[in-house]
Amino acid sequence: MVKHKANKRKKTYTPGQIIWQIVRYFSLIFFSFVAVIPVVSCVITAFKTEEEYQTTNVMTLPKSFVNFDNFVKAFNMANMGKAFLNSVIVMIFVLIASVIIGTQLAYVLNRFQFPGNKLIRNLFLFASLLPAVAMQVTVYNIMQALGFVNHLYGYIIMMCGTDVISIYIFIQFMENISISLDESAIIDGASYWTIYWKIILPLLKPAIVTSCILKGVGVYNEYYAANLYLMNRNLKTIAVSLYTFVGPLGSRYNLICAGVIISLLPALIVFILCQKQIYSGIAAGAVKG
Template sequence: MKQKRLKKVLWSILALFVALVFLAPLYIAVVNSFKTQKGIYLDTLGLPGKLVFTLQNYVQAFKDLNFFNSFLNSFLITTISTIIIIALSSMAAWKLVRTRTKISGVIFFMFAAAMLVPFQAVMLPLVNLMGKIGFLNPPGLIFMYIGFGSSLSIIMYHGFIKGIPKELEEAAIIDGCSEFQVFWLIVFPLLKPITVTVSILNVMWIWNDFLLPQLIINKPKWQTLPLKMFYFFGQYSKKWNLALAGLVLGMIPIVVFYFVAQKHIVKGVTQGSIK
């Protein structure tokens, strides 16, 4: 009994240490977002005192980021990209699972192999091609997100769909459903748990992405929040107080989305286990 208690205490201490390590950057960002630039340099880890506490960072960061416009750009690009990725990937994975041929196996292998190709290896030729066809704009950015995000999504859907009984689809076809209706009315509702997971992965990746928008977006009115954040880091100076305030503002929507979606994941998994 003593050994079990000791082991439990040690695991609890380890878990607490890991949690502190992961939460430390968040603590530093939030705490220092309420300090003046001088206050950050004087005491980075301490709480903001009366002499260095300020809310002006958030007001100024809100203005400098042109927050409403850049937030809307990020929201539209992320939402549209994720919805299209979910729709196309789920349909493609379903068709690959239900079509047992050598060609379907080769196609699935190609999607899996595409994940091994680093973005840095194709970014320059890709940007050059997009420039030639006049696609250096938000629609072009969405198009590329769909391409880069579909491989992992298809693989995740593929594994989940294998566990869905084919008899459900056959029964729907006997009742007169078309292939399109079978998927959207019968199969897709059963994919809710994995759909939420795919949504979270793609939303967090697209929302926080900096490199691809930097290469594609060439007009200030189209810039997303990560691109606007770069405004605070100049060649000779870094506005850490404003940058951290802007970072917190940019984190709030994605953190809220994550916690809301997390509830649906737990609910969906629980429903699946009961069934």
């Protein structure tokens, strides 16, 4: 907008403005290049045949960009079809469960004053301070005791249980939903369940979308706990299935890169489709502090 105005006034720039524009575009292009080059090099390598990979420099473009052999090989080798299925199952259940749990908890904490309200809020806040990796030392023990290790449902339940950020997004959003809506519904004789189900939940829709995207990306990319609890070959999620490339392939990076590209394709598609929601989700997650 600022630039637009300047244009309208006159088409001349002061030297300062010109330097500023040069610096600006130089930094943007440079850091975009830095951000993109590791991924681009992977894409280039993923399209190379074995012979090309051995003989050409990594940054030389491949002969053809329609050679999908590596992708097919990588896909089969890491059992990625099954892994995609597992990831989708985990994601669907975790998202549904965390939306239900999160919105219900936010509704109660925001609308009702009862002894322990503040305590529960603080319990969740405190939980967000505990680093997940440290907690796994003993969560592992509990997962074993419950018989949750090596079962998809066990992993799903655990992933629902360690969800703090989406609860915060819901609580924040609830604060902007006018309480007079609840009151008029009560006068009309609606039960609390009806208020939650028919009024609050539909109004929370933007927050639900935001938290689903953030949580979905998080679940899709989670590998540490998945690695610990889903050791069976048939239970691996997509992030963990990539790990199968470590041993046998050594440095056959054309295959590994193909696997990497396959694994990040869904994230890329979601990103292109939902850029706005992702950005606003990042901003919403930040305000919690």
